[in-house]
Structure formats: structure tokens, C-alpha cells
Amino acid sequence: MKANSYEYKDVWDDRENRKKFLDLLVAKKVPEDAYTFYGRWVKWFISQGFELFRDVEETLAKVLESLQELMVEEWKQRQCVTACRLWLFLFSPEAPDGVSLSKASVAEVALEDGVKKQWEMLIAALHKILQTRRYSMRTMEAYLGWWRRFSEAVHCSPEELTELHLREYIEKMVVVRNIASSTQNQLFSALQALWSLGLNRPPFEGRELLRAPESSYIPFVFSREQVRVLLAGATAEWRLLFALAYGCGLRLNEALSLRIKDVSLERGLVIIQHGKGGKSRSLPFPSSLKNEVDHHLLERRAMYEADLHAGYAEVDLPGALAVKSPHLAKSWDMQYFFPTKNPLREPESGRLFRWHPLESTVQRNFKIICRRCNLPEPAHFHTLRHSYATHLLEAGVSIREIQARLGHSCLETTMIYTHVRSPSSLTAGSPLDGMEVPGLREPWSPFAV
Numbered sequence: 001m002k003a004n005s006y007e008y009k010d011v012w013d014d015r016e017n018r019k020k021f022l023d024l025l026v027a028k029k030v031p032e033d034a035y036t037f038y039g040r041w042v043k044w045f046i047s048q049g050f051e052l053f054r055d056v057e058e059t060l061a062k063v064l065e066s067l068q069e070l071m072v073e074e075w076k077q078r079q080c081v082t083a084c085r086l087w088l089f090l091f092s093p094e095a096p097d098g099v100s101l102s103k104a105s106v107a108e109v110a111l112e113d114g115v116k117k118q119w120e121m122l123i124a125a126l127h128k129i130l131q132t133r134r135y136s137m138r139t140m141e142a143y144l145g146w147w148r149r150f151s152e153a154v155h156c157s158p159e160e161l162t163e164l165h166l167r168e169y170i171e172k173m174v175v176v177r178n179i180a181s182s183t184q185n186q187l188f189s190a191l192q193a194l195w196s197l198g199l200n201r202p203p204f205e206g207r208e209l210l211r212a213p214e215s216s217y218i219p220f221v222f223s224r225e226q227v228r229v230l231l232a233g234a235t236a237e238w239r240l241l242f243a244l245a246y247g248c249g250l251r252l253n254e255a256l257s258l259r260i261k262d263v264s265l266e267r268g269l270v271i272i273q274h275g276k277g278g279k280s281r282s283l284p285f286p287s288s289l290k291n292e293v294d295h296h297l298l299e300r301r302a303m304y305e306a307d308l309h310a311g312y313a314e315v316d317l318p319g320a321l322a323v324k325s326p327h328l329a330k331s332w333d334m335q336y337f338f339p340t341k342n343p344l345r346e347p348e349s350g351r352l353f354r355w356h357p358l359e360s361t362v363q364r365n366f367k368i369i370c371r372r373c374n375l376p377e378p379a380h381f382h383t384l385r386h387s388y389a390t391h392l393l394e395a396g397v398s399i400r401e402i403q404a405r406l407g408h409s410c411l412e413t414t415m416i417y418t419h420v421r422s423p424s425s426l427t428a429g430s431p432l433d434g435m436e437v438p439g440l441r442e443p444w445s446p447f448a449v
Helices: 005-013 015-027 032-048 056-069 074-091 103-132 137-153 163-175 181-198 224-233 236-248 252-256 287-310 326-330 359-372 382-394 399-406 411-419
Strands: 269-272 281-284
Touching (some): 005 015, 005 032, 005 074, 015 074, 032 074, 056 074, 103 181, 137 163, 137 181, 163 181, 224 236, 224 382, 236 252, 236 287, 236 382, 252 359, 281 399, 382 411
16 A cells, blocks of 8 residues: 555556546546646656555545645635545555445535536626627626636526626625625626526615725825935935826826827926826826936937837837838837837747736835835825825815826816825814913923923
């Protein structure tokens, strides 16, 4: 008898043995698209070196315990245990006596694999519906993520789904996972789309009870001095990106998506194409950055000429422009304003091209520079946008103009910045100030007794 599962490595390496295992999967009517996963689970079982007991169910109990420690989803746990049970049924010396291959358990996992296939088909169909309705890429990514996690959490097919499943999942996310109110509303919208668009069912009852109330979140903002410290401490690679994002109140993806044509020094404008919600807007260019941008464009032009000579100056084009005017992919005007230092290779075609930095790369470097400059930890790239709006408000710019510059659809969204103005910008302070009240201490000083 083998001492641990790793001793099955030679057995697995034998192609004939793997064929026997595949034949058993076919005989047990395991769905064809699950064959690869069963094989991976067996390879994982062998690689972990589990102790093998005479009672195979005791061995499988150890496997299950390990999967639970790894916080693997329940349906994956059952799939793994069934794959290991089938493997041991074939190759354990004690198989005739020690392994009772439960047809019910195999059928159960096969059924779950079938349900998983149904969910995959439904989610793929929903994805096409969102694309047809021109949902933003970020919204689609968020919804797809929620649908996949929800499908793994509920143990039923889409047809068997009830309102209770939706309620219980939202309650679990709120009570157990403690998700934020905005995340709760996003989850609700994703499940509502699944319910109405995917399953073609009427709006479920009591849906307002599953939405979170409007939050009163007040964003963290930099002071003007902190912005100056940040820009002074930023490396040359990131300084202009940070300065333009603050100077125009740009979202991170808006700043990274800028093309050469979108920054017009002659007209003094920065054009945001297809921002959040598909909206475009124009913004005044910060005149203090003109010399910096002139120098940047000279370096960028030299990089473009080198890329053109090397054969990878082609960039992706938005929307249907790639079909209507494919020649623009190599034009100077369509090049990214903030490019990567090195060209990237496209996985599908293998071609090299110059893209913009990844958002995660920018966020990581922003955090590093903030720590280096001893700026508060809550700061992130979007803090520059919050600071832009707050500083404009403190300078006396009307709330309507700030709304237009930020690209907000609702004035209520912009009004949040009225709560983060510095006290010096307010017309009146506290009514308590200047009132002589017996017993109140004077303003604190280190020498006060």
C-alpha cells in the first residue's frame, strides 16, 4: 500500500493510466467540459502528498479538510473529492473492498457541472445584452463579477432561482461581508439585471428594502500645500500626470486615455472623450503647465518617430474608428499622451504596440510617493480630483460650473464638496467664537497650566 498520494506521480505520468481515468469519466457520464478540471484536481491531490489510509473515505476526509482551509467553494470541494474518489477507485490496491464508489455522488457532481454550464451560458447572454445597450466597460466588469460569484453561492439552476435566493445573498454580503452601501447598491443593480434581463421576470417585490440608503460620505482632500508637496516630491515619470489630473480634475482612466489631439495648447483646452457614462467635456488647460507639456511633447514625438521606424507605432482606436479609418492607428494625433516606457505585446496577435500605463501601476506609484512625502494614508489618485473641486469651490467658483467641469449628471453629487471646504472659505464661523463664557479655557498653548 502506498504511504502518501505523491507516490501516485508515476502512475499519473503514464499516458495509458490517464486514458483509463478519462474512460472512467466517460462511463460515469461526467460532462465533457469538466474532464480537464477533474484531471487538475487529481494532479493537485498527488502533488500535496496526502497520507493514504486503508479506509479511502478517511483519506478523502483529509482532502476535504484541506480544501476548506483554503476556502475553496463548496461545489469545487465536491468536484475535487469525486475526482479523487474516481482515481482511487481505479488505482488503489484496496479498491474492490475499500472504495465504495457512490453513483449518487458522481451523478450529483455531474449535475452540478451541468448547472454550472447553464449559468455560464446565461452570463454570456447577459454580457451581450449589456454590450448591445452600450453599458460602460467598468459596469460590465462589475456585473459579470457579481453574477459569477452569485452563481457559485447558490446551489440551483437559473430556472430554479427565486427571490429568496437574491435576498439571502444580499443580506449575507451586507451582514457577513460588511460591504459598503455603494457596493450594496451595485450588487442590487447587478442582480436586478440578472432577474429582469436574463430571466425575463418582473421586478421582485420589496426591492427598495434591499437597496442601501444614500450615504453621507465626505471625501478626503489635500490642502493646497499638500498638493504642492506631492508634485514637488513626484518623480519626473509621474509628475506631469499628477499635475494635469489635479489641474483639470480628471479621473484616472480619463487621464490615461488622453490622446495627443486631446490636449490643445493653442486653444487652451483639454478634451475628455467618452468619460464616465459616455459623456465628453472640455476643460481649461492649466497655463502653468505649458512649458512642461511642450517639453513632454518633444520627447513624446521622438518616441513616436522611433516606434514608427521600429514598426510598433500602431495604437488601438475607439469605437468603430478602427473600421472606418484604420490608417489613423499610426497617426501622431491618436497616440496616447501618457505612454508606457516600453512597448507591450498583444496576447492574441503577438504584435508590439505602445499603450498607456495600467491603472494599478499608477495607483501603486501614487501611494509610494505619498508615503515618501509623508502625506496622509487615506490619499489615493482620485483625491486629486476631490481636491480640485474643493479648491475651486473655496476660490469662489459656482457649484454649477464645478458640476460641468467634473462631468457630473446630478448637482447633488457635486454638492458633497460644500461639506469639505476649509473654514477660512466660509462666510461665517461658529456662533460660539467670540462669545465670552465663564469657565471656558483660553485657546490651548503648551505653556497653559
